[in-house]
Amino acid sequence: MSLVLASASPRRSELLRTFGIPFVIRPPHVDECLDESDPMQLVTRLGEMKARAVVLPADQWIIAADTIVTIDDIILGKPRDREENRQMLQMLSGRAHRVYGGIALLNAPLNQIFLHAVCTSVRFRKLTTAMVDNYVASADGLDKAGGYGIQGSGAVLVESIDGCYDNVVGLSRSHLYQMMAAQGFFEGKAEA
Numbered sequence: 001m002s003l004v005l006a007s008a009s010p011r012r013s014e015l016l017r018t019f020g021i022p023f024v025i026r027p028p029h030v031d032e033c034l035d036e037s038d039p040m041q042l043v044t045r046l047g048e049m050k051a052r053a054v055v056l057p058a059d060q061w062i063i064a065a066d067t068i069v070t071i072d073d074i075i076l077g078k079p080r081d082r083e084e085n086r087q088m089l090q091m092l093s094g095r096a097h098r099v100y101g102g103i104a105l106l107n108a109p110l111n112q113i114f115l116h117a118v119c120t121s122v123r124f125r126k127l128t129t130a131m132v133d134n135y136v137a138s139a140d141g142l143d144k145a146g147g148y149g150i151q152g153s154g155a156v157l158v159e160s161i162d163g164c165y166d167n168v169v170g171l172s173r174s175h176l177y178q179m180m181a182a183q184g185f186f187e188g189k190a191e192a
């Protein structure tokens with residue numbers, strides 16, 4: 001059965017690789033600007049768009065995901081530049097925010113899509129100017145929602161998390177596994 005990961009994110013492919021099943025990577029090219037203010041709806045709709053964007057005729061299953069950060073009802077995607085990265089970290093400093101992850105699992109031949117959203121609460125330490133300066137200078141947060149990566153040097157910015165850690169990194173294996181298992185994926189029964 002052919003499995004495609006519709007993602008350019010190295011984190012997502014690393015996480016999926018731990019399932020021990022073969023898949024190919026196909027980065028989606030979608031315009032991520034959607035007129036949607038509900039975070040759960042936004043991440044699942046973006047996940048669906050990414051999954052549908054890469055389908056080729058021989059494909060069977062496509063997985064895609066999207067991650068955003070929200071604080072005070074403001075949605076933070078990836079920072080445009082270092083200055084915006086700095087502003088995001090200052091906004092998150094000393095407070096809790098939410099990380100929303102949308103997962104899409106598309107059965108391409110049947111045109112059936114399964115969507116799920118996961119929310120994790122993350123609390124940041126009160127950041128000193130030096131912490132912000134050093135982290136922004138590292139550029140680690142530039143390609144990440146909210147402007148930080150919990151799995152790398154951004155770990156020191158985080159005080160605590162409540163919920164799924166993988167979801168913050170970019171793909172909740174626990175929730176994805178449940179979605180795939182519900183389709184009989186791991187029993188070889190998911191043929192179209």
Ligand SMILES: Cc1cn([C@H]2C[C@H](O)[C@@H](COP(=O)(O)OP(=O)(O)OP(=O)(O)O)O2)c(=O)[nH]c1=O
Pocket residue numbers: 006007008009011012027028050065066067068069078099143144145146148149150151168169170
């Ligand atoms: C909050 C946080 C986000 N991220 C990443 C996960 C996502 O890769 C990225 C959010 O951007 P996305 O648009 O969700 O994903 P992407 O553009 O990196 O990859 P693709 O659309 O091709 O799948 O932020 C971390 O790696 N660590 C973190 O702690």
